[in-house]
Amino acid sequence: MIDKAIEIARNGQRFLVACHRRPDADSLGSALGLIETLRAIGKEATLFMPESVPDSLQFLMENEQGISAVPDGTRYDATWIMDIAAKALIPPNFPPSEVSGPVIVVDHHHAHDDIGDIIVRDTSASATGEVVVRLIEELGLDSIPEGAATPIYAAIVSDTGGFRYATTRPATLRLGARLLEQGVDPWHVAYQLFERWEMARLRLLSAIIATLEMAFDGQVAIMRVTREMLAICGADDDMVEGMVNYARRVEGVEVGALLWEWEVRDGAGTHLETKISLRSRGDFDVSKVAGALDGGGHRAAAATQLPITIEEADTRLRAELSKYFGSDSPAAHA
Ligand SMILES: [Mn+2]
Known part of the structure; x- marks a missing residue:
């Protein structure tokens, strides 16, 4: 259903992008990567963040506010939910369908529940961050938008345990290399995610x-x-x-x-x-x-x-x- 998602991204103007409940690095990193991508093609994209962002992920939020509730009267052309496979993980205060528009799930898990109107799911991807790059390519962008690189890298590094888990494929490492070529600082990301404990x-x-x-x-x-x-x-x-x-x-x-x-x-x-x-x-x-x-x-x-x-x-x-x-x-x- 990636074609349908691409069509909506192209034809719509105003989008909401949500993470799963208790957001982790893959969910938030993919959400921010998608938001930067939608903005790069001239769309309005807002992060839906009704919960607090964990300290270890605050470094991703430097240029992003996020909203905890949809302002009265706002309607979206679609709402994207990142890295979600179970209904129980839909974030609190998630808007009703007349506000959200069609719900597009972008994910890499084996689905546990039926959620979303349009599903972009690749169970071979190490992280939802990889699936976002697929969307970027399908949208015809020739590079990963500036601002999307670090969150997508964080998503992948986190879900692969630092490129260690069996889900790490040659394509995962090639994408990692590509993100470093775009200027991502690997130690900055690894330090924030793994090496900075209270x-x-x-x-x-x-x-x-x-x-x-x-x-x-x-x-x-x-x-x-x-x-x-x-x-x-x-x-x-x-x-x-x-x-x-x-x-x-x-x-x-x-x-x-x-x-x-x-x-x-x-x-x-x-x-x-x-x-x-x-x-x-x-x-x-x-x-x-x-x-x-x-x-x-x-x-x-x-x-x-x-x-x-x-x-x-x-x-x-x-x-x-x-x-x-x-x-x-x-x-x-x-
Ligand atoms: Mn994930």
Whole structure:
């Protein structure tokens, strides 16, 4: 459906561009890359950002404001949502269709839900940032617009873990080279994304690693993070991002898991649920486990959120894993 998206980009004038809920570098980087592209072809493009942008991504926002609500009376020719595969990830206050116009999804995940009127999806792309470059080419631009290069590079570096994951293809590295040729500063991006941690985040890492338990004969490592741990460390939920990778890092582990006590705010106040983040070293498909627990994701990275306590989530996760890894021997604390 890329042709339809290109037609809308050419014929429309005013666009809204949104990220998925709790924006990450790929979602925000692709959104900013697309916004700069639409502006380069003479269109109006506005970033829809109803949530706060994590500190590690603030460097992308230097020249961008974003709006948290659509001004009364505004109508868009289309609204683009970047890097989204599940309905639950539609951002808060997302405008109704009479305001948004047709919704165009630009993504690289295997779709979990049916979202959007027009889908531009390439599951072979390492990042949605790569799909944006495809749009740039289809629009007939001969280069990546200035201002789009750094956000697109950030999107790709982030989703490939610094060009390390199996999703890194020759085309990914060629695109990386092209972006560097356009003047992107690789260390600036890597430093902001990976190498600049607040003290509270290091304290949180230490606390999370202290909970690490080996299970299923060393094939699975399970960690947890509770509201109390976050409070003690002075940390917030954004800082939990990526922590699950430390569980996978243990030698011999096939699956790393993080149980994350999650505060849900709704009309009735707040209550606790549990997110489960899963990472595989590559041989085992964690999206099967997440899928069986009402979630989804990729082979190597998947997640779910369940309306149960962290203890109950731990039990359900182990029951699901036992279908693949045999019965769990008594847990040995690392
Ligand atoms: Mn992505």
